[in-house]
Amino acid sequence: MARRIGKYTIFYDTPPVIEGYASVAGKKESEGPLGKMFDRVFDDEYLGQDSFEKAESEMQRQVLSIAMEKSGVTPADIDILFAGDLLNQCSASTFGLGDYNIPYVGIYGACSTMALGLCMASSFVEGGLAQRTACVTSSHFCSSERQFRLPLEYGGQRTPTAQWTVTGAGSVIVTSLKNTGIKIRGITLGRTVDKGINDVNNMGAAMAPAAADTIKTFLTETATSPTDYDLILTGDLGQVGSRLLCEILQNDGIDISKVHSDCGTNIFFDKKQDVHSGGSGCGCSASVLCSKILNNMTDGNLKKVLFCATGSLHSPTTVLQNQTIPGISHLVYLEV
Amino acid sequence: MARRIGKYTIFYDTPPVIEGYASVAGKKESEGPLGKMFDRVFDDEYLGQDSFEKAESEMQRQVLSIAMEKSGVTPADIDILFAGDLLNQCSASTFGLGDYNIPYVGIYGACSTMALGLCMASSFVEGGLAQRTACVTSSHFCSSERQFRLPLEYGGQRTPTAQWTVTGAGSVIVTSLKNTGIKIRGITLGRTVDKGINDVNNMGAAMAPAAADTIKTFLTETATSPTDYDLILTGDLGQVGSRLLCEILQNDGIDISKVHSDCGTNIFFDKKQDVHSGGSGCGCSASVLCSKILNNMTDGNLKKVLFCATGSLHSPTTVLQNQTIPGISHLVYLEV
Numbered sequence: 001m002a003r004r005i006g007k008y009t010i011f012y013d014t015p016p017v018i019e020g021y022a023s024v025a026g027k028k029e030s031e032g033p034l035g036k037m038f039d040r041v042f043d044d045e046y047l048g049q050d051s052f053e054k055a056e057s058e059m060q061r062q063v064l065s066i067a068m069e070k071s072g073v074t075p076a077d078i079d080i081l082f083a084g085d086l087l088n089q090c091s092a093s094t095f096g097l098g099d100y101n102i103p104y105v106g107i108y109g110a111c112s113t114m115a116l117g118l119c120m121a122s123s124f125v126e127g128g129l130a131q132r133t134a135c136v137t138s139s140h141f142c143s144s145e146r147q148f149r150l151p152l153e154y155g156g157q158r159t160p161t162a163q164w165t166v167t168g169a170g171s172v173i174v175t176s177l178k179n180t181g182i183k184i185r186g187i188t189l190g191r192t193v194d195k196g197i198n199d200v201n202n203m204g205a206a207m208a209p210a211a212a213d214t215i216k217t218f219l220t221e222t223a224t225s226p227t228d229y230d231l232i233l234t235g236d237l238g239q240v241g242s243r244l245l246c247e248i249l250q251n252d253g254i255d256i257s258k259v260h261s262d263c264g265t266n267i268f269f270d271k272k273q274d275v276h277s278g279g280s281g282c283g284c285s286a287s288v289l290c291s292k293i294l295n296n297m298t299d300g301n302l303k304k305v306l307f308c309a310t311g312s313l314h315s316p317t318t319v320l321q322n323q324t325i326p327g328i329s330h331l332v333y334l335e336v
Numbered sequence: 337m338a339r340r341i342g343k344y345t346i347f348y349d350t351p352p353v354i355e356g357y358a359s360v361a362g363k364k365e366s367e368g369p370l371g372k373m374f375d376r377v378f379d380d381e382y383l384g385q386d387s388f389e390k391a392e393s394e395m396q397r398q399v400l401s402i403a404m405e406k407s408g409v410t411p412a413d414i415d416i417l418f419a420g421d422l423l424n425q426c427s428a429s430t431f432g433l434g435d436y437n438i439p440y441v442g443i444y445g446a447c448s449t450m451a452l453g454l455c456m457a458s459s460f461v462e463g464g465l466a467q468r469t470a471c472v473t474s475s476h477f478c479s480s481e482r483q484f485r486l487p488l489e490y491g492g493q494r495t496p497t498a499q500w501t502v503t504g505a506g507s508v509i510v511t512s513l514k515n516t517g518i519k520i521r522g523i524t525l526g527r528t529v530d531k532g533i534n535d536v537n538n539m540g541a542a543m544a545p546a547a548a549d550t551i552k553t554f555l556t557e558t559a560t561s562p563t564d565y566d567l568i569l570t571g572d573l574g575q576v577g578s579r580l581l582c583e584i585l586q587n588d589g590i591d592i593s594k595v596h597s598d599c600g601t602n603i604f605f606d607k608k609q610d611v612h613s614g615g616s617g618c619g620c621s622a623s624v625l626c627s628k629i630l631n632n633m634t635d636g637n638l639k640k641v642l643f644c645a646t647g648s649l650h651s652p653t654t655v656l657q658n659q660t661i662p663g664i665s666h667l668v669y670l671e672v
Contacts, residue, residue, distance in 0.1 A: 002465045004415070008439050010465055051657050079340070080525060088424045089651035090444045091659075098528035098662050103344050105452065105525060106649075106664075108426045108442035116441065120456075127463020129338045129346055147653075189416060189441060192434035313442075315425035317483075321387050323427075326434050328442075 002126055006221030008188045008214075015183035015335075016125040019132070019175045020071025023290035024063045025283070026141065026167030032268045037291035038168070039066045045142060045167065052142035053087060059169040059283075060085070060096030060138045067134065067171035067290075075100040078173070079130035082120045084113045085138050085282055087147065092138055102134070110311030111207075111236050112190070113137040114170055114286040115330040118307070121174040122184040122332070131176050138169035139281030148200070148316055161202040163238045163280035166267060170286025172294075182297045185333040188221070190214040192313065194326040200319050204241020204264075204277055207310035210327030211237060212248040214308055218331050219254060226256040230302045233293060235285035235309030235329070236264035238278030263288035263309075285309040297336045305334040338462055342557030344524045344550075351519035351671075352461040355468070355511045356407025359626035360399045361619070362477065362503030368604045373627035374504070375402045381478060381503065388478035389423060395505040395619075396421070396432030396474045403470065403507035403626075411436040414509070415466035418456040420449045421474050421618055423483065428474055438470070446647030447543075447572050448526070449473040450506055450622040451666040454643070457510040458520040458668070467512050474505035475617030484536070484652055497538040499574045499616035502603060506622025508630075518633050521669040524557070526550040528649065530662035536655050540577020540600075540613055543646035546663030547573060548584040550644055554667050555590060562592040566638045569629060571621035571645030571665070572600035574614030599624035599645075621645040633672045641670045 003011045022039045030041035040062060047055040047062075060083065068074060081102040083093035090106050097104065109116035117135025124130040142152055144165040150156045174184065193210040211234050219225060226232060237245055242262045249256055263285040264278035289307055296302040308331040314323070339347045358375045366377035376398060383391040383398075396419065404410060417436065419429035420443040429442065445452035453471025460466040478488055480501040486492045510520065529546040547570050555561060562568060573581055578598045585592055599621040600614035625643055632638040644667040650659070 002463065004466070007412075007415070053653060053657060054659075076343075079343070084442075084444060086425070087651065088653060089422070089446065089649065091649070091651045091654045094528060094649040094662055095654065095659060098530055101527050103525035104528055104664060105456070106420075106444035108420060108444045110425065120441070123463065123465050124459065127338065127459065127465050129459050129463050130340070189439035191437050192430060192440055194434055313425065313427070313430040315423065315427045317389060317424060318427050318431065321389060323390075323431060326430055328440060 008217045009186060009221040011186040012126040014126060015185050016122045016174045016176055017178045018182040019173045019178055020067050021172045021290040021294050022063050022066035022070055023170045023287040024059050024168060025287050029166060029168055029267060032273060034267055034292050037295060038287060052140055056092040056138050056140035056143050057096035060092055060136050063169040063171045064097060064134060064136050067173050071173045075102050078102050078132050078134050080105060080124055080133045082107050082117045083136040084108050086110060086144055097136060109328060110313050111280060111282050112309040112311030112328055112330050113282045114289060115307055115309035115332050118172060118332045119187040119189060119330050122187060125174050125176045134171060134173045136171040137282040137286045139165050139283035141165045141167045144281055158276055159201045160276055161240045162276045163203060163264060163278050164275035165281040166279045166284035166287060168283035168287035170290035182294060182334055182336045185335045188214055188218040188331040190329045192326045192328050194324050196324045198324050203280060203312045204238040205244055206312050206325040207327035208237055208241040208244035209248060210329040211245050211308055211310045214329040214331050216249060216252060216254060226254060226259050229259055229304045229306050232256050232260050232306045234262045236280040237262045237310060238264040240277045303336055307332045307334060344553045345522060345557040347522040348462040350462060351521050352458045352510045352512055353514045354518040355509045355514055356403050357508045357626040357630050358399050358402035358406055359506045359623040360395050360504060361623050365502060365504055365603060368609060370603055370628050373631060374623060388476055392428040392474050392476035392479050393432035396428055396472050399505040399507045400433060400470060400472050403509050407509045411438050414438050414468050414470050416441060416460055416469045418443050418453045419472040420444045422446060422480055433472060445664060446649050447616060447618050448645040448647030448664055448666050449618045450625060451643055451645035451668050454508060454668045455523040455525060455666050458523060461510050461512045470507060470509045472507040473618040473622045475501050475619035477501045477503045480617055494612055495537045496612055497576045498612045499539060499600060499614050500611035501617040502615045502620035502623060504619035504623035506626035518630060518670055518672045521671045524550055524554040524667040526665045528662045528664050530660050532660045534660045539616060539648040540574040541580055542648050542661035543663035544573055544577040544580040545584060546665040547581050547644055547646045550665040550667050552585060552588055552590060562595050565595055565640045565642050568592050568596045568642045570598045572616040573598045573646060574600040576613045639672055643668045643670060
């Protein structure tokens with residue numbers, strides 16, 4: 001049974017197990033520090049498709065296929081699939097995953113989608129609503145840039161706070177049918193946090209307050225401290241947002257600096273790859289979690305991890321209408 | 337505990353109860369057959385805001401507020417909020433509901449969102465992950481038309497199969513803390529169904545196969561027949577899609593014609609209001625369910641209802657890229 005600890009945190013008495021996981025990534029990501037850890041990398045940014053959007057769908061199709069293969073399961077073995085992405089109307093997921101014929105729940109958490117998907121996938125398993133679930137998400141530099149910012153051909157200058165949308169995808173399969181492996185011990189579902197940031201080229205600053213809110217909530221509700229964990233991993237705050245997160249929590253008397261890392265600062269070489277503040281996109285936290293982090297947990301190098309992906313809940317329309325940029329962060333407590 | 341009946345259907349042994357619900361709608365909807373049943377109607381399509389998108393957010397804010405008021409609960413009493421809408425990056429929900437400070441799960445099911453939200457809200461309650469959840473969705477004629485089709489000023493001619501996006505919103509509050517009232521007995525999560533339809537002005541045809549798939553799955557997995565229910569209510573198939581749904585199921589030996597109705601054909605006066613095939617949008621099934629249908633269940637005029645909202649999972653980009661239009665339908669079994 002699940003136990004609610006406070007308003008936001010749910011602990012699982014019978015923690016679901018991560019049965020398998022997979023990551024795929026693009027060429028630039030393959031040249032970064034995690035390049036050798038992805039299950040598959042693509043030199044062709046089109047993946048043989050005729051548009052970047054279809055290429056993103058193809059990444060989702062392949063990453064779920066690899067995750068199933070590594071888990072030794074077929075689509076018929078998966079009770080529910082949770083997926084979403086950044087494209088308008090979450091179309092990368094729709095078109096990438098439809099052929100699998102799995103009961104499908106579309107989710108939207110912007111770049112927090114991997115964490116949101118894990119929250120849903122584990123809740124349904126722990127609540128006895130499913131025995132095996134899967135979650136998938138992705139982002140693609142080319143489909144995101146042209147949808148959210150500028151035409152690729154424009155070649156606009158990027159600000160120092162800007163982040164580079166990761167071309168990549170991740171998938172995790174969660175089950176109650178096994179009891180060894182990496183366990184999902186609990187979750188904290190975040191709330192929307194809006195501190196009035198309105199610069200789409202500084203999403204780290206827009207999302208950091210949400211990450212701070214969720215991490216603080218989790219630590220408070222569980223009465224634990226940052227050093228009780230081996231790693232507190234945020235999604236895609238980048239360098240600017242990571243610094244801000246540590247500062248916000250420090251002001252609340254919480255020092256996470258010794259155990260904090262961010263997927264956006266893990267995936268690219270800082271200066272050599274010219275990504276400014278770091279990586280971003282649903283595919284950033286998804287591909288980093290589903291490579292380096294879960295590998296390290298499997299190998300026993302990491303035991304207790306708080307995975308708190310972060311999402312920036314704006315659209316090009318809301319930005320043009322002078323709305324601020326609300327952030328959200330969902331937390332997943334992983335243990336091996 | 338939840339029991340899985342077949343691959344798609346989940347039955348609840350301790351069915352969550354609908355504690356309260358509310359609907360709001362626009363001026364045209366208020367002039368339709370259900371006009372007197374909505375909790376609030378707006379003569380001003382801007383709701384005092386400076387854009388149609390902000391107006392849609394305001395509808396979500398108000399409809400949740402009314403649902404809470406009718407249920408006698410406050411935001412602090414709600415454990416999790418599930419919401420989504422048609423706008424890019426689900427921004428109507430983000431900006432409409434953020435201030436309530438409720439743990440927030442963004443969902444995307446296009447026009448099936450009300451059913452998807454009820455599936456999530458009831459699953460979390462029945463699985464013991466929450467005691468009280470809420471779901472919200474909306475659509476607005478003006479924000480949808482200009483995003484999905486043409487600028488409003490263009491005044492384009494509409495085809496006979498076209499539907500009219502409903503300006504409206506609905507919200508339901510679900511709980512395990514009560515045991516009398518309308519109960520959610522079970523759900524069937526749909527899969528993506530793509531029969532190759534590619535006409536965005538004939539979404540009824542794109543969605544009907546998905547509704548047929550989900551209804552057939554539910555009836556097969558529960559070994560029941562259409563006449564075991566007082567009403568099988570689809571979301572927004574309109575006249576064209578409803579006819580098609582009945583035909584598809586008839587070909588499979590299932591006759592739902594005696595108990596079938598569709599929210600899209602309920603909300604407007606057929607010819608007088610010039611809506612062609614009927615209403616559509618997330619707000620269509622949400623506002624019809626949360627007025628006439630749940631009122632009738634409360635009054636005892638309807639006892640067993642299968643609510644199967646339908647979603648058309650396209651985006652303007654996928655349509656321009658010559659993709660077909662996949663549909664999805666999620667089913668909620670309501671009983672009083």
